[in-house]
Amino acid sequence: xxxxxxxxxxxxxxxxxxxxxxxxxxxxxxxxxxxxxxxxxxxxxxxxxxxxxxxxxxxxxxxxxxxxxxxxxxxxxxxxxxxxxxxxxxxxxxxxxxxxxxxxxxxxxxxxxxxxxxxxxxxxxxxxxxxxxxxxxxxxxxxxxxxxxxxxxxxxxxxxxxxxxxxxxxxxxxxxxxxxxxxxxxxxxxxxxxxxxxxxxxxxxxxxxxxxxxxxxxxxxxxxxxxxxxxxxxxxxxxxxxxxxxxxxxxxxxxxxxxxxxxxxxxxxxxxxxxxxxxxxxxx
Numbered sequence: 704x705x706x707x708x709x710x711x712x713x714x715x716x717x718x719x720x721x722x723x724x725x726x727x728x729x730x731x732x733x734x735x736x737x738x739x740x741x742x743x744x745x746x747x748x749x750x751x752x753x754x755x756x757x758x759x760x761x762x763x764x765x766x767x768x769x770x771x772x773x774x775x776x777x778x779x780x781x782x783x784x785x786x787x788x789x790x791x792x793x794x795x796x797x798x799x800x801x802x803x804x805x806x807x808x809x810x811x812x813x814x815x816x817x818x819x820x821x822x823x824x825x826x827x828x829x830x831x832x833x834x835x836x837x838x839x840x841x842x843x844x845x846x847x848x849x850x851x852x853x854x855x856x857x858x859x860x861x862x863x864x865x866x867x868x869x870x871x872x873x874x875x876x877x878x879x880x881x882x883x884x885x886x887x888x889x890x891x892x893x894x895x896x897x898x899x900x901x902x903x904x905x906x907x908x909x910x911x912x913x914x915x916x917x918x919x920x921x922x923x924x925x926x927x928x929x930x931x932x933x934x935x936x937x938x939x940x941x942x943x944x945x946x947x948x949x950x951x952x953x954x955x956x957x958x959x960x961x962x963x964x965x966x967x968x969x970x971x972x973x974x975x976x977x978x979x980x981x982x983x984x985x986x987x
Contacts, residue, residue, distance in 0.1 A: 706922040708961060713891040714802050714822040714846045719763065721924055721963040723986040724977050725954070728764040728804065728926065728966040729757030733787040734771045751794045758801040760971035764823065765799075767791055767816070768806030772827050772901070781811045788812065789819050796820030804848070810835035817843045823894075825926075827852050827901060829879045837886040848894040848926050849879045853902030863902045869914045872897050873921070880921055894924040894964065900932040908934035912953055916960040928966035929953045951976045 712719045719726060733750045754765045769787035770779045784807065792803055796819065804823035805816035810833040813824045822845060829849040830836045840847050851872045853863055865871050876895045883893050897918060899908050908929075918925050929935070935949035947969050954965055954973050958980065967973045 706920045708919045709891070709922060709924045709963070711891060712846060712894055712924040712964070713889070715817065715844050716822060717802065719802070723958075723961075724981045725958050725963055725965045726763040727761065727970050727973055727977075728766050728928075728964060729754070729760075729762030729970045730930065730966060730968050731757070731765055731767045731791065732771070733767060733769045733791055747790045747794070750791045751798070754791065754795045755799060757970045758799045761974035762801055762970045764802050764804050765795060766804040766806050766823075766825055766966060767795070767821075768825075769812070770807065772806075781809050784809060784812050785815055789815055792816055792819040792821055808832040808836070810839045813845070814839045814843065817845050822846060823848060826850065827898070829875075830883065831879075837883070837888070840883075841887045844892075846892040846894065847883065847888060848896055849876070849883065850896035850901065850928075851875050851879075851898035860902070863904060863907065865907065868903065868907045868910055869917055872911070873918060876918060877921055880923055890923060894926050895921055896926045896928060896966075899927060899929045900934065905934040905937040908932070909938070912956060915957055915962050919961055924963050926964040926966055927957055927962050929957070930965075930967040930969070947972060955980050 710721055712721060731750055731754045757765060767788050769784040795803055802822040803820060804825045805813055805821045806825045807813050808826050808828045813836060824840055824845050825848040826836060827850045829851060830847060880893055884890060897911050899911060915927055930950050931946040935946045939949050951972060955976060957965060958977055
């Protein structure tokens, strides 16, 4: 029997209703080396101003990250990650009602971020990278987003191979969902992410984009992070292209499939494109 798509994502202190037009998670990289905007928002003032700008443009969540997860990125320790993100989270919580997500794979960072007011743990390792992360999620009541990644950021693009990329990632996300449920995390607090660009070739990424609707039967909200990624530059034939227009094209394709959450850099243009697209096809 088909599982109906999730209609809410329950965060730590509130619920996020999910509808036909995708919700937008705005990206705030407090890093010197993220692939698209590394260094632009490393300072606290710049990061807070950027987060507030994304909120004003219509972000439904703000995803704060202090460690780049681009291919071959250099890891940072927990102390440095905390130094980067906690002041930003504290300032944003005080200045906007938009819920905050912490983009981290370290339990200590997640716990401190939640104490500072974050609502969501967004973990590129699927909550597998740190053995304490499941306990942090359960004890704090934070919502979680579990992503698929093959390998680590330092190894994930070293010849990734799949027999059936969609089926294999579907099975992985199903297993992670079941593991999170067994750990005591309610299903309505679990979000899943197929991990575009994390241990996949350009062809794998396009195949995943074309088939994201297949992940909706897992009964959890689906988040897709495609913004400005390399497969867009590859498809456009220019690796150095701005990629904003290409990102908007992918966003509309995902919206057509019923994907309820998109993680993007350019919140304003994406919000406008989705609003007009929805009005043009008769979505309420």
